[in-house]
Amino acid sequence: METGRTPKLVGTVWGLLILNTLGSTGAETVVPLPRSLIQMVTMGALAVAFSLALALNLRLRVRASAFLFLLTLLLVPSVISSADLESGFGALFRCARLGLFVGTLWLLSRWWDGGPTFVRHHIRMYFAVLCTVAAGALVSPGAAMPDLYGGRLVGALWPLTPPQIGQYAAVIIGLALLLVLSRQTDRRSAALVIVPSLLLLVLTHTRTATLGLLVGLTLAIGSLALTSAAARRFFSWAVLCAAVAAVAFASALHAWFLRGQSEENFSNLTGRAKVWDALLAAPRTVGEKVFGIGLGDKSFDGLPIDNSWLAVYHEQGLIGIALVATVFVVLGGVALLRPPSPARACAIFLISYCALASYTEAGLGDASPYLLHLAVAASLLASPAAATPPVTPEPPRRRVPRWARTPEVT
Template structure:
């Protein structure tokens, strides 16, 4: 499997180095360590809260590993880019601007020293992204790193499932798949599986990888996605792919064929397996529980009804753990409003709008399609998942989209 991935698979198929006649120019001397930095950023955003693992891992140890990964990522990125050459980026500028309400709302220490610690983490995270922007060239290089590294995360989930099925699918989570080696929740696993599946399908359509190598990633990823019973990730994958492939149908015969077959298969499956799909989608929940989004709506109503000072409305209550009243907020917009106020919400909305607007203005291409998929997925997931206002996998997805929308150059000095 590893051989297929590294030699002829997702890194770009047989034309791994981008030397074929139809290949896009590749930056000269792009360090392979950029992929290491990206892997460290992914490790930092895996989180420390989740199901019980086979070998108990103290939360303090996990936090030490994840924070150490971020510090190492920044140090390595700085070593690779000592001249501090960066690419102008409206996305990164807005992300940097988000630090202002974060720091101002956290400075009064009402949220504790943890808020300032999270601000420092976000600043280090954003600084690392700025350093890496030097190698953004509009190619699929970062996409390949993204797929490889999240595939490795999913491989650890699959290993945990094989070693201890009971620990990987505990009753506490309703029999849904969790991380048994590293504490990952079902929504996290579903997110990673959906994102790499969508990106891999687009690489196949763009002839950047072969079907066999793609199947090595897509098939197990879809199996893990199904075992998580994650509705948000499933809808994000389907809608994101529909929009991304739709952006290619006018210029790609392969995209048109895939789109037609996908519509046919979905229609047949919806008719033939309607009962099974409905049962999977409901996850054994009552209609009332499903209608209030598994209790999320109650938390949202309480958050919006809570009294706030003018300062809290404008700047928020400071960076926290994305919870309210001890319960997860599970909505990016409300989480940002709660922690970074209306100012933060406007900045995050501008980030997404800028990326979406640039993607719509670009001519049809594979990088544009991948960016549309990532932006669409994050926008859909933001309704039931938090993360757009702090260091998270969602910001990494949007960063990949921003790198894909960067104007190409033949050489990065």
Template sequence: MGGGHTPKIVGTVWGLLVLNTLGSAGAKTIVPLPRSLIQMVTMGALVAAFALALAVNLRLRIRASAYVFLLTLLLVTSVISSAHLESGFGALFRCARLALFVGTLWLLSRWWDGDLTFVRHHIRMYFAVLGSVAMGLAVAPGAALPDLYGGRLVGALWPLTPPQIGQYAAVIIGLTVLLVLGRRTDRVSAAVVIVPSLVLLALTHTRTATLGLFLGLALAIGSLLLTSGAARRFFSWAVLCATVAAVGFASVLQAWFLRGQSKENFSSLTGRAKVWDALLAAPRTAGEKWFGMGLGDKSFGGLPIDNSWLAVYNEQGLAGVALVAAIILVLGGVALLRPPSLERACAIFLISYCAIASYTEAGLGDASPYLLHLALAASLLAAPAAAAPLMTPELRRRHIPRWARRSEVP
């Protein structure tokens, strides 16, 4: 199964999955990029990821994974809901994309061994994405902080929205902090990742990512308090700094959090609640309630849904909602049953971050960064594969019949 050396090409496959989930819709870039070109690049990355994963795992060796199994059931539900073509042929295209995504995860599961290998791939790739955002900010500050988004940071080289950038920054900040606490990286290397990522996160003014980062880290570090002195010291300093910031910079923090919005607009979650109410009030047949309308662009009435649970309900019905809930509950339950460790803490951070973000962000029902974060959590929670014992020539002669021996060469 897994265990042993992980081929370098596996990191390339993971990076291609990251590229595929960046999406094709976002802010205007310095050099206009046709959406068809961006979609060709992202889909090409997914096809290449599947091909490379298959090439490096030709014997189709996989590990049992409740997470990928549930994703496979979600794929089946998506195909059932999309077969009626209520969302057009684009729904079947999205199903094919999800199938390639899930298939690639199955092929990679061979190397899910409960270690930090994929965490490092995750941090490197998203840090590279944030590097392109920082480069766009340096080259064209006006395009990177457009008035259209209220002066929030966007991708000026690749079309990335503020919530996307905030999500990527928050995830790699949290994972890097945990690596430092677990003494799996030095402080200088960590600072190189954390400091610029914090700056980019602040420039996005993304509340969901910020709350997900702090609450996810609190839960993850809390899982280490009984076994790690570094975690206890960090937690104490974090509480002290949070208290000082809340007292001394309350007005500044409030202004950043409100982003210039009125209290009415803020209470309706920037208009999201109106879309949610309309979606829930829309008439549906029994089939649409159970299996949804088919995979779409996560919108309703031309407006983004911005809620994973309602987006799944709209596209994959109650069956899809049940499967997504099962994914979160299974991963969370396995994490709670594992003994305290750095790997477990990283998984808890990722699961809790995705659960928190699901309230104001869509993505848990289709190929997305959120499913990739949860795949990383699943790889961290996988039990280490037992190493296969060496078979000496003497043992071969003793335990393998003569007719079954291919060779006596050791």
């Protein structure tokens, strides 16, 4: 199938999907925004994204994708568990949202060709989100670093939490760095993204995003080391600088990592373990174990679950866990089987980042930034579409007069 040039509106659709996954809860903003207004904007963004994607792909040409097939199957336990309305009508609404989200990805899969197009869209859109965070910090530093969050950076113009900002910053730092190492962008453009994003990541004090960035880059650059001299040089210098920093700034790094918490609170993962133990100990019927209780707000007894696997188990059951695990197995297996390339390195970074972050953050079972990260990885691992060779028209036949024709021999 021939994909052709990617229309510019595809970037707009991707930006609308990102807007839909920003969420409606977080810190207090400088100008108070009603939650109903935020939800109207985010859900409207998804509806417009689907409509634009459908207009761009009226013939419904899609690329075969195991990733999207598994996400479509994930709708089955979601709908079955939500149909009894144990989680309220909101569960069915979230199912419809997930269906529209997956449908938009199917429509965009027409342009998944293993190239960096969606990586660039991802970086641009999330960098635009981070620009609003930086603008909020400049306009109102007190609102951007409130005591409620321990002085960590939050969104003062749009309600974004520190883990959200840290996630966006870490992902685009890693992708921009891999693009410059593979010479798919210039150093100046990469520095304009990496430097401010790194500053915002430090201000959020987000441990999960920091570890995800380091682990993901280590694996991604390691996959390039055999074929890229630039990757080998960067890896060597990074290891040397990390060793020096670990020795020279050990106490400062330890204090930053603890964020003023006690060792007991840190070992308890800031109270997450208590919620996880209570969730696993709660009595469940066989149906709830298999299909879950329906899509909700990723909380248990009013407290956030903050673990993708337990959130999927709670809402979509064991079937949901099996499908999400298969997503990682399929994407990781395809990435390992591909020859070293910049696209493979970016995919490995995104897959490993999402896998690590899934331990302390939820989102793999519903429309979320993590599914968008994995969708970019799937687009990078897609086989390039075979171009249809142009058909050369045959030259018109000349009409030969009767007197000039060669007589037939009988």
